Amino acid sequence: MPELVFFSGTMDCGKSTLALQIEHNRTARGLQGLIFTRDDRAGEGKLSSRLGLVTDAVEAGPGLDLYGYVVEELSRGGRVDYVIVDEAQFLLSGQIDQLARIVDDLELDVFAFGITTDFRTRLFPGSQRLIELADRLETLQVEAMCWCGARATHNARTVGGEMVVEGEQVVVGDVAQSAAEVGYEVLCRRHHRRRMTSATARAAALSPDVLPVTAT
Numbered sequence: 001m002p003e004l005v006f007f008s009g010t011m012d013c014g015k016s017t018l019a020l021q022i023e024h025n026r027t028a029r030g031l032q033g034l035i036f037t038r039d040d041r042a043g044e045g046k047l048s049s050r051l052g053l054v055t056d057a058v059e060a061g062p063g064l065d066l067y068g069y070v071v072e073e074l075s076r077g078g079r080v081d082y083v084i085v086d087e088a089q090f091l092l093s094g095q096i097d098q099l100a101r102i103v104d105d106l107e108l109d110v111f112a113f114g115i116t117t118d119f120r121t122r123l124f125p126g127s128q129r130l131i132e133l134a135d136r137l138e139t140l141q142v143e144a145m146c147w148c149g150a151r152a153t154h155n156a157r158t159v160g161g162e163m164v165v166e167g168e169q170v171v172v173g174d175v176a177q178s179a180a181e182v183g184y185e186v187l188c189r190r191h192h193r194r195r196m197t198s199a200t201a202r203a204a205a206l207s208p209d210v211l212p213v214t215a216t
């Protein structure tokens, strides 16, 4: 039975790597997939992993009908055995409905990958719809870690190392950016709530206020 599967997690937990592995294993068995992505850090029409692998993909901009694209591909004699979608959080809610239709009407597996929540801990529209519609939700096995050693469950946006909670929902970026840039850091909920990034924790640890008092 074909399925719509949503593989989700924080940033940097290996989603794109898994997408590329699924693609590799199926291609090795003679299957042919169609890969969609949206706003990958590597540029338009790319699916990239931090492990250095990258492949071409169809850029699923807001105007693209994903169901229509697959139907067209099949009607002009192309082969599509399964569909992979990376950065699925960026898709519109209606585009996720199109993915469900690919599964139900075209009987193809669809593997979608994305982060569930944004830097304010709110669901992205694409992720919300995937949670509503997916046959199966999978949490990535490789746990990203907060600076404190706990499992990272939330994505923080940083500017100059400081966590921010205002701004546009979508700002393409990466973890481990230089301090001046807008970047991201994965945190446990406790430290996300306290707005404590690795930089602010380091600064607090070095603050004279918390240094041990020496006898004079």
Ligand SMILES: Nc1ncnc2c1ncn2[C@@H]1O[C@H](COP(=O)(O)OP(=O)(O)O)[C@@H](O)[C@H]1O
Pocket (backbone or CB within 6 Å): 010, 011, 012, 013, 014, 015, 016, 017, 018, 048, 049, 050, 051, 142, 144
């Ligand atoms: N130099 C490295 N050596 C080993 N593993 C790495 C290295 N760099 C990144 N990774 C692994 O890649 C993961 C990020 O993979 P990626 O697919 O880009 O994540 P996502 O798509 O979830 O943001 C990290 O959590 C880590 O496990």
Ligand SMILES: Cc1cn([C@H]2C[C@H](O)[C@@H](COP(=O)(O)O)O2)c(=O)[nH]c1=O
Pocket (backbone or CB within 6 Å): 010, 011, 012, 015, 016, 039, 040, 041, 114, 115, 117, 118, 119, 120, 155, 156, 157, 169, 170, 171, 172, 173, 174, 184
């Ligand atoms: C939290 C958050 C993230 N983003 C962007 C930043 C990256 O470009 C992607 C996530 O990519 P990854 O492969 O999972 O690391 O999403 C954003 O636009 N808004 C956010 O709140």
